[in-house]
Amino acid sequence: MSTSVDPTESSRPTDHKLSQPPMTGEPGGEGEVRDRATGKVVAMLGNPNVGKTSIFNRLTNLLAKTSNFPGTTIDRRIGKVELRQGRSITLVDLPGLYSLDASSPEETVTRDFILGNPGPAPDAVLIVVDATNLQRTLFVARQALQHGCPTLIAVNMIESARKRGIEIDLTVLARKIGCPVVGISARTGEGFDRLKSQLDVLLAGPPMPVLIPCDAPDNTPCVAENALTVISDEEACGSCRVCPYADGHLWASALARESTRNGFVASDETTDRVDSFLTHTVFGPMVFAAIMLAAFSLVFYFAQFPMEMLDGGFASLSAWISQWLPEGDFQSLITDGIIGGVGGVMVFLPQICILFFMLAILEDSGYLARAVVVVDRWMRRVGLPGQAFVPLLAAHACAIPAIMSTKVIENRRDRLAAIMVIPLMTCSARLPVYSIVAAMLFPSQPLLAAVLFASAYALGMVAAFLVAFVLKMTILPGAPSPLILDLPPYRTPSLRNALRYAYERGWMFLRDAxxxxxxxxxxxxxxxxxxxxxxxxxxxxxxxxxxxxxxxxxxxxxxxxxxxxxxxxxxxxxxxxxxxxxxxxxxxxxxxxxxxxxxxxxxVVVSTLSILYGLGPEPEDESTLQQRLSSATDAQGNPVFTTATCVSLLVFFVLAMQCLPTQAVTKKETGSWGWAAFQFGYMTVLAYVAAWAAYNIVSSFVS
Structure with a gap:
C-alpha cells in the first residue's frame, strides 16, 4: 500500500481559530463540561449520517443537555456515560462534518475544541465511521489521529454491512490505523458493552501511541512517541509524498480495501435506481411535493386534538383561578396576562413537536438529502441554497422553529440569507387575519375567498424569493455555496431518535420563545x-x-x-x-x-379589534366579528373596512414582522441584534410600502 500524510492537513497552523470568550464556568462553556464530569471528557466526532446521534443517545440513556459553543450559535450535546466500577465520563457530541480544515464555523469550533484552543483539550476522541462506506468516513479519523488525540474508532452499522455482504476485519483495521476499533450497531445495541470497555481502557492508562501507515522503506508504520504531538510528513517519514487533500481520501480508500472483503462500496444498483428517480428533474419535484404535502397535512391533522386540549385546559385553569381570586387587577394579571400568555405559547407546542418529528423521520430515512438536491437547482437562482427549502416549508407552521432549523446550512452567508426571509412565509398566526379579511371581502363567495387566501400565501413566497435576490445583489453578495452533499443510505427511521429530537426542539421553543x-x-x-x-x-x-x-x-x-x-x-x-x-x-x-x-x-389583532369595536374580548363566533367589522363606520358615517382597506390590511400582515419572539430567535441564531433589527426594519418598510401601493391601486378601481 502506498499512502502518505498530507502536511497541509497535519502541519497547518492552529492559531487562525474562531474568536470565542474564555471557557470558564459560564453556561455552555468549557467550564460547564468539566464541572459536570465526574470523570474525563471524550469528544465524539464523525461525518453527518453515520449514526452519531443514535450512539450518543444509547451511551447517555437519553439524558443529555444541548447548549451552544461559547460565543457561537453552533449546538453541541453533552451527556454522562457510566463505565465500570462507578466511573463515568462526559461525552460531548460535536457537529457532524467532513473535514477538520476549518472552512466552516462548525469545523472551526470542532477543531478548536479537539485541540483545546482555548481551554483544555478532551482526554480522548471517539470517532464514528460508517461500516457500509469506510472509504468516505475514515478521512476525518485520519485528521484526528494526525493531531495526536488518543482515539477510539466505532464502526457503526456493522449489521447493515453484513446484510450487504461486506465483511470488515476489525483487527486488520485497528492494526493499520494504530488505535482500538470496535464494531457496533446503534440500532440493535450490538457491541456497546465492548465500546464502553474500550473507552475505560483508553482513559485509564497513559496516552496510546498513534500509528500512521506510510510507505517507508521497511514498510513499518510511523509511530508518534507522544500522542499529543502533531505529526508532520517530515517528522513521520522522509519518503512520504506531498499531495493536498487527495492523499487523505486515497489513504482512507486504500485502508478500506485492505480491511474489508466482498467489496467496500456502500451503494448498490437498487439505491442508484431509486436515486435516479427521486432526484430526476421532472419526477423528483413531483415526488417531493407529494411527500411534503402529506407530511405537513399530518402535522396539522395530528396537532389539532392536543392543541384543542391545551387550549381548553388553559381556559379551564383561568376560570378556576378566577373563582378563587377576588375580581380586580391582580386576577386580570394572572388570568389574562400570565396564564393567557403561557397558554398562547403552549397551544402551538404540539404542532411544533410533530413538525420536527416528521422532519426527523424524513431525514433519518435518507430522503431529506434527496429533496435538497431536487430544490437546489431552483433556489440557487435567487441566492438561497437548497438546504434552505426545508426551513422555508417549516415556517408555514411557525417561523421560530424554522429559523432554528437553519443550522443544517453550513455556510454562514447562506444561513443568514435564509433567516432573513423565513418570516415572510405565512405562519399559522396569520390565518385568523386572512380569514376575517376574506370573509369581509367575499362573505357569500367561498371560491373567491379561497383564492384570496391562497394569494396571501403566494405573496409571502414571492416576496421571500425577491428579497433573497436583492440580498444576493447587495449586502450578502455572491452565489450560494455549491451543493456538495453525501447521499446517505436509505434506512428504516428510528422512532426513538425522532421522538428525542422532537422533545429537544419543543423544549428549546418553550425555553427561548x-x-x-x-x-x-x-x-x-x-x-x-x-x-x-x-x-x-x-x-x-x-x-x-x-x-x-x-x-x-x-x-x-x-x-x-x-x-x-x-x-x-x-x-x-x-x-x-x-x-x-x-x-x-x-x-x-x-x-x-x-x-x-x-x-x-x-x-392578538383579532381580539384587539373585537374589543375596540364593541364585541368584548370573546365574540360569539367569527361571523359576528366579521359582520360588526363590515358595518363599522367612522365619525362621518363612512365604512371603515372598505375593499381597499381590507386588501391593504391583508398585504401588511403578509409582509410585516409582527412577532417579537421571532426577533429574539433571530438574534440567537445570528449572534447579533443587528441582524434582528435589520430583519424587523426591512420587513416593516416592505409591508408599509406594499400596503400603501395596494390601498391606492384598489382605491383607483373601486370607489
Missing part, C-alpha cells in the same frame, strides 16, 4: 389596563357620544365600557398617536391599535 412571549403578554396587559377610566370619565364619554346609559342593556353597556377603557389606556393613546402614520394605508386609529398590539403576536 416562551419567556419572551410571557413578558410581552404581561406588557400588553399593563398597557391595555392603565390608566384606569373612572366612572365619571365613562359617563362623560357616553355623553359626548350622545348615548344614554339607561337605554342600553347590560351586555351593550359592558362592551362600550371595554371599548372606552381600551381607548383611554396607554395602548389606545398610542394608537391615536400613530394613527397619522397608518392613515395613508387606510387604517383608522382602532386598526392602528390592532397593528401596534400585533407586533407582539399577530393573532
Amino acid at each position: 416562551g419567556t419572551i412571549i410571557l413578558l410581552i403578554s404581561i406588557a400588553i396587559w399593563f398597557l391595555s389596563t392603565y390608566p384606569k377610566l373612572s366612572d365619571e370619565q365613562f359617563a362623560q364619554d357616553l355623553a359626548s357620544r350622545n348615548v344614554v346609559a339607561e337605554t342600553l342593556d347590560e351586555a351593550e353597556l359592558e362592551n362600550l365600557r371595554a371599548s372606552a377603557d381600551q381607548e383611554h389606556a396607554i395602548i389606545g393613546r398610542m394608537g391615536r398617536f400613530v394613527a397619522p402614520v397608518f392613515e395613508p394605508l387606510g387604517f383608522d386609529w382602532k386598526i392602528s391599535v390592532g397593528v401596534m398590539t400585533s407586533f407582539a403576536a399577530r393573532e
Whole structure:
C-alpha cells in the first residue's frame, strides 16, 4: 500500500481559530463540561449520517443537555456515560462534518475544541465511521489521529454491512490505523458493552501511541512517541509524498480495501435506481411535493386534538383561578396576562413537536438529502441554497422553529440569507387575519375567498424569493455555496431518535420563545389596563357620544365600557398617536391599535379589534366579528373596512414582522441584534410600502 500524510492537513497552523470568550464556568462553556464530569471528557466526532446521534443517545440513556459553543450559535450535546466500577465520563457530541480544515464555523469550533484552543483539550476522541462506506468516513479519523488525540474508532452499522455482504476485519483495521476499533450497531445495541470497555481502557492508562501507515522503506508504520504531538510528513517519514487533500481520501480508500472483503462500496444498483428517480428533474419535484404535502397535512391533522386540549385546559385553569381570586387587577394579571400568555405559547407546542418529528423521520430515512438536491437547482437562482427549502416549508407552521432549523446550512452567508426571509412565509398566526379579511371581502363567495387566501400565501413566497435576490445583489453578495452533499443510505427511521429530537426542539421553543412571549403578554396587559377610566370619565364619554346609559342593556353597556377603557389606556393613546402614520394605508386609529398590539403576536389583532369595536374580548363566533367589522363606520358615517382597506390590511400582515419572539430567535441564531433589527426594519418598510401601493391601486378601481 502506498499512502502518505498530507502536511497541509497535519502541519497547518492552529492559531487562525474562531474568536470565542474564555471557557470558564459560564453556561455552555468549557467550564460547564468539566464541572459536570465526574470523570474525563471524550469528544465524539464523525461525518453527518453515520449514526452519531443514535450512539450518543444509547451511551447517555437519553439524558443529555444541548447548549451552544461559547460565543457561537453552533449546538453541541453533552451527556454522562457510566463505565465500570462507578466511573463515568462526559461525552460531548460535536457537529457532524467532513473535514477538520476549518472552512466552516462548525469545523472551526470542532477543531478548536479537539485541540483545546482555548481551554483544555478532551482526554480522548471517539470517532464514528460508517461500516457500509469506510472509504468516505475514515478521512476525518485520519485528521484526528494526525493531531495526536488518543482515539477510539466505532464502526457503526456493522449489521447493515453484513446484510450487504461486506465483511470488515476489525483487527486488520485497528492494526493499520494504530488505535482500538470496535464494531457496533446503534440500532440493535450490538457491541456497546465492548465500546464502553474500550473507552475505560483508553482513559485509564497513559496516552496510546498513534500509528500512521506510510510507505517507508521497511514498510513499518510511523509511530508518534507522544500522542499529543502533531505529526508532520517530515517528522513521520522522509519518503512520504506531498499531495493536498487527495492523499487523505486515497489513504482512507486504500485502508478500506485492505480491511474489508466482498467489496467496500456502500451503494448498490437498487439505491442508484431509486436515486435516479427521486432526484430526476421532472419526477423528483413531483415526488417531493407529494411527500411534503402529506407530511405537513399530518402535522396539522395530528396537532389539532392536543392543541384543542391545551387550549381548553388553559381556559379551564383561568376560570378556576378566577373563582378563587377576588375580581380586580391582580386576577386580570394572572388570568389574562400570565396564564393567557403561557397558554398562547403552549397551544402551538404540539404542532411544533410533530413538525420536527416528521422532519426527523424524513431525514433519518435518507430522503431529506434527496429533496435538497431536487430544490437546489431552483433556489440557487435567487441566492438561497437548497438546504434552505426545508426551513422555508417549516415556517408555514411557525417561523421560530424554522429559523432554528437553519443550522443544517453550513455556510454562514447562506444561513443568514435564509433567516432573513423565513418570516415572510405565512405562519399559522396569520390565518385568523386572512380569514376575517376574506370573509369581509367575499362573505357569500367561498371560491373567491379561497383564492384570496391562497394569494396571501403566494405573496409571502414571492416576496421571500425577491428579497433573497436583492440580498444576493447587495449586502450578502455572491452565489450560494455549491451543493456538495453525501447521499446517505436509505434506512428504516428510528422512532426513538425522532421522538428525542422532537422533545429537544419543543423544549428549546418553550425555553427561548416562551419567556419572551410571557413578558410581552404581561406588557400588553399593563398597557391595555392603565390608566384606569373612572366612572365619571365613562359617563362623560357616553355623553359626548350622545348615548344614554339607561337605554342600553347590560351586555351593550359592558362592551362600550371595554371599548372606552381600551381607548383611554396607554395602548389606545398610542394608537391615536400613530394613527397619522397608518392613515395613508387606510387604517383608522382602532386598526392602528390592532397593528401596534400585533407586533407582539399577530393573532392578538383579532381580539384587539373585537374589543375596540364593541364585541368584548370573546365574540360569539367569527361571523359576528366579521359582520360588526363590515358595518363599522367612522365619525362621518363612512365604512371603515372598505375593499381597499381590507386588501391593504391583508398585504401588511403578509409582509410585516409582527412577532417579537421571532426577533429574539433571530438574534440567537445570528449572534447579533443587528441582524434582528435589520430583519424587523426591512420587513416593516416592505409591508408599509406594499400596503400603501395596494390601498391606492384598489382605491383607483373601486370607489
